[in-house]
Amino acid sequence: MRKRISLKDIANELQVSTAVVSYVLNNKYEGRISEEKAVRIKEMAKQLNYFPNYIAKSLRKYKTLTIGLIIADISNLFYSNIVRYIEDESKKHNYNVIFGSTDESTDKFKDLVQVMLSRQVDGIILAAPKGTADTLVYLRDHHIPFVLIDRYFPSVSDINTVGINNYQASYAVVEHLVANGYKKPAMVTLSADLFHMQERAMGFKNASMELLEIKSPEVIEIKEEVLSEEIESQMLSLLKDGIDLVYFSTNKIAMEGLAVLVKHNIKVPEEMGIICFDEADAYKIFNTSITFVKQPLQQIGSESVEMLISLINGNRFAKSIVLGTQIIAHNSSAPHKKSSK
Amino acid sequence: MRKRISLKDIANELQVSTAVVSYVLNNKYEGRISEEKAVRIKEMAKQLNYFPNYIAKSLRKYKTLTIGLIIADISNLFYSNIVRYIEDESKKHNYNVIFGSTDESTDKFKDLVQVMLSRQVDGIILAAPKGTADTLVYLRDHHIPFVLIDRYFPSVSDINTVGINNYQASYAVVEHLVANGYKKPAMVTLSADLFHMQERAMGFKNASMELLEIKSPEVIEIKEEVLSEEIESQMLSLLKDGIDLVYFSTNKIAMEGLAVLVKHNIKVPEEMGIICFDEADAYKIFNTSITFVKQPLQQIGSESVEMLISLINGNRFAKSIVLGTQIIAHNSSAPHKKSSK
DNA sequence: AGAAATTAGTTAATCGATTAACTGCAATAA
DNA sequence: TTATTGCAGTTAATCGATTAACTAATTTCT
Numbered sequence: 001m002r003k004r005i006s007l008k009d010i011a012n013e014l015q016v017s018t019a020v021v022s023y024v025l026n027n028k029y030e031g032r033i034s035e036e037k038a039v040r041i042k043e044m045a046k047q048l049n050y051f052p053n054y055i056a057k058s059l060r061k062y063k064t065l066t067i068g069l070i071i072a073d074i075s076n077l078f079y080s081n082i083v084r085y086i087e088d089e090s091k092k093h094n095y096n097v098i099f100g101s102t103d104e105s106t107d108k109f110k111d112l113v114q115v116m117l118s119r120q121v122d123g124i125i126l127a128a129p130k131g132t133a134d135t136l137v138y139l140r141d142h143h144i145p146f147v148l149i150d151r152y153f154p155s156v157s158d159i160n161t162v163g164i165n166n167y168q169a170s171y172a173v174v175e176h177l178v179a180n181g182y183k184k185p186a187m188v189t190l191s192a193d194l195f196h197m198q199e200r201a202m203g204f205k206n207a208s209m210e211l212l213e214i215k216s217p218e219v220i221e222i223k224e225e226v227l228s229e230e231i232e233s234q235m236l237s238l239l240k241d242g243i244d245l246v247y248f249s250t251n252k253i254a255m256e257g258l259a260v261l262v263k264h265n266i267k268v269p270e271e272m273g274i275i276c277f278d279e280a281d282a283y284k285i286f287n288t289s290i291t292f293v294k295q296p297l298q299q300i301g302s303e304s305v306e307m308l309i310s311l312i313n314g315n316r317f318a319k320s321i322v323l324g325t326q327i328i329a330h331n332s333s334a335p336h337k338k339s340s341k
Numbered sequence: 342m343r344k345r346i347s348l349k350d351i352a353n354e355l356q357v358s359t360a361v362v363s364y365v366l367n368n369k370y371e372g373r374i375s376e377e378k379a380v381r382i383k384e385m386a387k388q389l390n391y392f393p394n395y396i397a398k399s400l401r402k403y404k405t406l407t408i409g410l411i412i413a414d415i416s417n418l419f420y421s422n423i424v425r426y427i428e429d430e431s432k433k434h435n436y437n438v439i440f441g442s443t444d445e446s447t448d449k450f451k452d453l454v455q456v457m458l459s460r461q462v463d464g465i466i467l468a469a470p471k472g473t474a475d476t477l478v479y480l481r482d483h484h485i486p487f488v489l490i491d492r493y494f495p496s497v498s499d500i501n502t503v504g505i506n507n508y509q510a511s512y513a514v515v516e517h518l519v520a521n522g523y524k525k526p527a528m529v530t531l532s533a534d535l536f537h538m539q540e541r542a543m544g545f546k547n548a549s550m551e552l553l554e555i556k557s558p559e560v561i562e563i564k565e566e567v568l569s570e571e572i573e574s575q576m577l578s579l580l581k582d583g584i585d586l587v588y589f590s591t592n593k594i595a596m597e598g599l600a601v602l603v604k605h606n607i608k609v610p611e612e613m614g615i616i617c618f619d620e621a622d623a624y625k626i627f628n629t630s631i632t633f634v635k636q637p638l639q640q641i642g643s644e645s646v647e648m649l650i651s652l653i654n655g656n657r658f659a660k661s662i663v664l665g666t667q668i669i670a671h672n673s674s675a676p677h678k679k680s681s682k
Numbered sequence: 683a684g685a686a687a688t689t690a691g692t693t694a695a696t697c698g699a700t701t702a703a704c705t706g707c708a709a710t711a712a
Numbered sequence: 713t714t715a716t717t718g719c720a721g722t723t724a725a726t727c728g729a730t731t732a733a734c735t736a737a738t739t740t741c742t
Contacts, residue, residue: 004458006698017722022700033720054460055405056698059396059727066439066460074428080421087415087442096460098407098439101428117345119395119407119437259625282623284600347728358692363730375690397728400697688739696730704723711716 005050013044021045025052058120067308068116068124069099070109077251078278078297079127082149085301086125093309095122104129104224117144123308127151130193145311147304152195158318160311162304166196169293169325170203173247173275176291176327178211181336182245182273186218186238188231188257189249200249200277218243228256235260238272244336245273251280258286274332289330296323346391354385362386366393399461408649409457409465410440411450418592419619419638420468423490426642427466434650436463445470445565458485464649468492471534486652488645493536499659501652503645507537510634510666511544514588514616517632517668519552522677523586523614527559527579529572529598530590541590541618559584569597576601579613585677586614592621599627615673630671637664 007025011018016037023029024041033041044050058064067090071079083099090097098121100112109129116124123145128136136156139146148161170187177185187204189197201219208217218238222230235257238246248254254276261268268274268288276283276292283290303321348366352359357378364370365382374382385391399405408431412420424440431438439462441453450470457465464486469477477497480487489502511528518526528545530538542560549558559579563571576598579587589595595617602609609615609629617624617633624631644662 004698007700008698018699019701019723020721022698023721026700028701029720031719037720051455051459053400053698055396055400056727057700059394059400059729060698060700062727064396073425074415075421075425077418077421080418081416084414084416084442087440091441096439096441096456098437099428100432100437101425114392115437118392255622255626262626262628280623281596282621282626285596285603285623286626287603287628345728348730349728359729360693360731361691363728364691367730369731370690372688373690378690394728397697398730400699401728401730403697684742686739686741689737691735691737693732693734695732698727700726702723702725705721707719707721709716709718712714 004053005048006053007050010041010044010048010050013048014040016041025050062120064120064122065094066096066098066119066121067305068112068119068121068126069097070112070116070124070126070128071099071101072104072127072129073101074099075101077280078295081297082301085298086305089302089305093305095305095309102127102129106131110135113139122312123147125149125304125308128153143316145308147308147311149300149304150196152199154195160307160318161320162300162307163196163320163322164295164300164325165322166199167203167206169277170200170247171207172325172327173293174204174207174211176329177245177247177273177275177333180273180333182333183212183336184214184218184241184243185212185245185247185273186220186243187247187249188220188222188234188238188253190227190253191221191223197249204247222253227253231256232260232263236264239266243272245269245275245333247275247277249277251276251278254278254280254290254292255282258290262287268332269334269336273334273336275327279328286332288332291330291333292328294326294328296325299323345394346389347394348391351382351385351389351391354389355381357382366391403461405461405463406435407437407439407460407462408646409453409460409462409467410438411453411457411465411467411469412440412442413445413468413470414442415440416442418621419636422638423642426639427646430643430646434646436646436650443468443470447472451476454480463653464488466490466645466649469494484657486649488649488652490641490645491537493540495536501648501659502661503641503648504537504661504663505636505641505666506663507540508544508547510618511541511588512548513666513668514634515545515548515552517670518586518588518614518616518674521614521674523674524553524677525555525559525582525584526553526586526588526614527561527584528588528590529561529563529575529579529594531568531594532562532564538590545588563594568594572597573601573604577605580607584613586610586616586674588616588618590618592617592619595619595621595631595633596623599631603628609673610675610677614675614677616668620669627673629673632671632674633669635667635669637666640664 007018007021010021020033021041023032024038029038074080087097102109106129109132113135125147127150133153133156140159150163189201192198205217208214220234248257266272276290279292279294348359348362351362361374362382364373365379370379428438443450447470450473454476466488468491474494474497481500491504530542533539546558549555561575589598607613617631620633620635
């Protein structure tokens with residue numbers, strides 16, 4: 001089948017040992033091998049179309065130049081974007097990426113970690129699902145380089161993370177909507193098992209209480225599995241209750257929620273203001289331009305790769321990077337009709 | 342750092358050779374090793390938390406259980422969906438996926454192929470960009486298992502492909518629009534370097550000529566780099582020219598095109614009917630439900646993996662799988678006002 | 683009883699590349 | 713002249729797992 005050229009082939013061809021060939025092709029031959037021979041070896045390598053066997057290299061060097069990437073779902077817009085940035089940054093450092101999706105399943109996650117380790121990845125970037133603190137502790141205690149992205153596990157100390165300040169992001173959303181005259185906002189979110197989602201909700205709640213003096217801010221939690229069935233009635237009842245702006249906590253929820261507005265021909269922002277978490281190309285086909293919270297996806301990607309590589313290279317200092325978010329204001333949260341200066 | 346348990350550790354612990362341990366843990370010990378010893382080895386393996394080193398396994402067995410996946414862009418909806426199906430199917434067969442994006446660049450593609458080969462992937466699933474026929478020939482002639490998806494290279498024979506009939510898909514689009522009373526359709530597509538895109542356009546052209554007796558069917562080609570700038574004027578001039586339906590040839594174009602319709606408040610389908618290629622979750626936030634051509638993404642994913650694995654396992658018969666598409670009819674191409682029975 | 687077969691293992695080469703430690707030889711220094 | 717240094721390589725162990733070929737003891741068959 002596939003008979004690739006090995007160091008030995010080059011060595012045989014030129015009647016030298018494999019050692020010289022290895023030295024030369026790795027440019028570690030100064031003061032060892034004559035320039036003349038080095039040149040001939042390089043030429044022969046090119047002529048035979050030699051490419052090193054990374055598997056053999058890896059076995060010997062204990063480095064695979066491979067990063068494991070574990071996310072919730074590669075087909076999810078948010079992740080596929082981050083993944084692209086991680087891919088690009090990894091390539092810059094000559095690393096490859098092997099990935100897997102958890103679908104937020106603890107079991108799948110643990111399997112994936114084990115698979116990655118069996119394949120001797122040099123490190124792992126992961127968005128861990130709930131209930132996996134023990135795995136993170138295991139990785140940490142075994143000094144396996146990893147970076148937690150997007151998520152937080154406050155119960156696990158001394159780990160490396162890259163993410164955003166979800167509390168603050170939501171707080172800023174409320175500040176924005178208050179500034180634009182909205183008085184009765186609601187948040188629609190997924191049933192919050194994950195800490196960062198809880199933070200996102202807390203930011204909204206606290207800001208609503210503090211800035212709008214709402215005693216019990218409206219936060220609707222919907223289970224992911226029944227999202228598309230339940231969101232319609234929930235949205236309609238929010239409208240009936242006089243909610244003047246809805247804040248969707250993720251892209252996916254936003255799509256479903258906006259679909260309800262379209263279906264019932266609810267005017268945005270006149271009847272209901274809208275703010276979404278995360279950017280989407282698709283927002284532009286909605287009839288009103290959408291205000292959204294923009295996460296620095298590229299930075300999350302590049303910082304996490306850099307951090308991981310620094311860990312791989314022996315850095316032992318736990319570090320958390322918290323990146324800022326931006327509110328990109330558009331018409332869906334434009335100054336409210338009922339507002340008055 | 343990371344000191345993983347090896348076969349040797351288990352062997353030392355039990356004062357046996359590594360061979361027995363290997364035999365036992367691979368369940369190849371019937372008639373070789375006593376059941377009693379086998380049990381003790383398995384227990385010890387569990388106790389020491391042994392996991393095999395796949396790098397060593399790979400080097401020895403010439404199999405990495407890894408599939409290389411090369412696509413245009415992982416952050417593109419179409420690919421991220423396919424990738425997810427490929428991931429799932431691969432996992433079923435105990436394969437892992439290592440991937441890379443080409444951005445339709447010939448150089449990046451060739452680099453990626455070389456990287457994959459250096460990493461000794463067992464096979465490659467690829468959506469090759471234009472100008473890479475030579476690489477495909479190289480792979481074919483070196484008997485490196487690979488499956489071409491989505492794209493076609495008619496100049497390269499005897500290769501394995503999984504895709505759809507683009508010509509037919511477009512032809513069916515025209516049949517549909519004719520049945521609904523549209524008379525003057527246009528197609529908006531990307532500048533067509535790629536054969537499958539040319540096919541998509543040809544299907545539209547020929548069907549328009551044959552079914553609508555249009556002498557020179559309107560096919561607007563836009564370069565990807567200037568898509569968002571140019572599409573607006575193009576769409577408006579189509580409207581002015583009395584075009585009654587626009588057929589977008591990809592998801593990305595559709596998003597941009599629909600955005601123009603929203604911006605100018607053009608009524609769909611009254612002023613202009615719409616048909617898109619490919620599904621998108623986001624269509625539901627458009628003010629009219631969208632008619633689209635549905636590709637069998639899951640099948641493309643699973644068939645390509647199965648085909649690749651069959652090649653890896655020694656199958657040498659070139660095979661092309663052409664999957665059917667469906668038109669999912671919605672309001673954006675509903676019977677036209679000017680139409681009459 | 684002696685040959686053949688079965689059982690229960692061991693030995694050692696191998697996959698491809700790396701690299702510490704060594705060998706000769708020539709040139710330079712003391 | 714002898715010792716030291718530099719040059720140009722080679723040798724062989726190693727990474728971890730696999731597996732063909734072997735050994736040695738016991739059992740079965742005729």
